[in-house]
Amino acid sequence: MTIPDPERPAVLGGRPVRPAGPPGWPRPNEAVSNVLRGMVESGEWGRYLGQHVPELCRRLAEFHSVEHVLTCSSGTVAVELALHGVGVQAGDEVIVAAYDFKSNFQNILQLKAVPVLVDLHPQTRQLDVNQVETALTEKTRAILVSHLHGGVVPMPQLRQIAESRSIAIVEDACQNPGAMIDGCRAGTWGDVGVLSFGGSKLLTAGRGGAILTSKAEIAERIKRYVMRGNEAYPLSEIQAAIVLPQLDLLDEFNKRRSNAVVRICAEVADLGLSPLQLPSSRLQPAYYKLGFRYDPGQFSGLARDTFAEAMRAEGIAMDPGFRANHLIHATRRFRAVGGLAEATRADADLVVLHHPVLLEDNDAIDQIAKAVRKIRRNAAAIQQQQCRQTS
Ligand SMILES: *Cc1c(COP(=O)(O)O)cnc(C)c1O
Secondary structure, eight states: OOOOGGGSOGGGTOOOSSTTOSOOSSOOOHHHHHHHHHHHHHTGGGOSSOSHHHHHHHHHHHHHTOSEEEEESBHHHHHHHHHHHTTOOTTOEEEEESSSOHHHHHHHHHTTOEEEEEOBOTTTOSBOGGGHHHHOOTTEEEEEEEOOTTOOOOHHHHHHHHHHTTOEEEEEOTTOTTOEETTEETTSSSSEEEEEOOTTSSSOSSSBEEEEESOHHHHHHHHHHHBSSSBSSOOOHHHHHHHHHHHHHHHHHHHHHHHHHHHHHHHHGGGTEEESOOOOSSEEOOOSEEEEEEOGGGGTTOOHHHHHHHHHHTTOOEEEOOOOHHHHSOGGGOEEOSOOHHHHHHHHHEEEEEGGGGGSOHHHHHHHHHHHHHHHHTHHHHHHHHHHHHO
């Protein structure tokens, strides 16, 4: 069978929908260039202490309407410090979704606490708040909850449960800085919230993180822990200085990304990719990754990983989602609540689109559905080649 060239998927040697590949990140940013030039000229680039870290803390506190902001060297460290800040100790239980960022699971172990894995909500594929009551024991100290792949956890409901049992919430907003949930920013619903400035994130300094809280005792406990005669996990002046101009643009960019997401979802919903959750009046999400359930039945049975690979060959930054933590860690490391069926499904069928394309024009947005259609039409041929390669 011969396929005419513009129709031929790039994995089968055809011309990619985006021959130049996916857009890079971070985007060129004149304000960042100016800040860096200024710091080089003034010598601030080499200083331990300066005005930029305190200024970033002040601006993040104002943006989120929280009392205290601490910066640190990564989102991963920020989660660890936040767990420490709410008093998690060896032997405590911490409730966390079975499908979550790998380092969140490992951070709980780092504190010698026990991850108690709960399932995902079948619709939104976020931590299922209805499972939390069942997960509680006298040892439960905290709930570590992240908003993933453009969806959000219903925080008012989760907070009600946590408050009635005096359990702390650590809210991981690394994937959705600036998102609004029922009128409050993501990261402010928990006793403590966490942001990442990692190199692929919406606010980036290459590395870095921040901790948000309105509780003085949590901020104090974290400060005492990181101060070992000197700061143990600092964010540098340069890092803080380049996050600041990005914060100015965050709401505008989140809005643009949301509009792009609505457009993409409308185009691909009938093609076998269903979005997890859409923006609404109560929810203005932020998109680091845009997650979809992939239905192989709509693609002649083409495996999820092969589909993602074919999309990448078309120049679209799409990847399989996370591995679920109950499937990759020894069972003695955690306690599972129920069968975790939905997290197991998420492990197998989620794909995520990386965010940089969401700031591009409509033509670029429409190329995503174009690539999906092309792969869908040729799914059987891609499948066949895959079989030939692996046999
Ligand atoms: C990126 C991320 C983190 C932290 O990542 P760092 O690279 O350590 O800054 C934490 N949680 C989630 C859900 C993330 O996506």
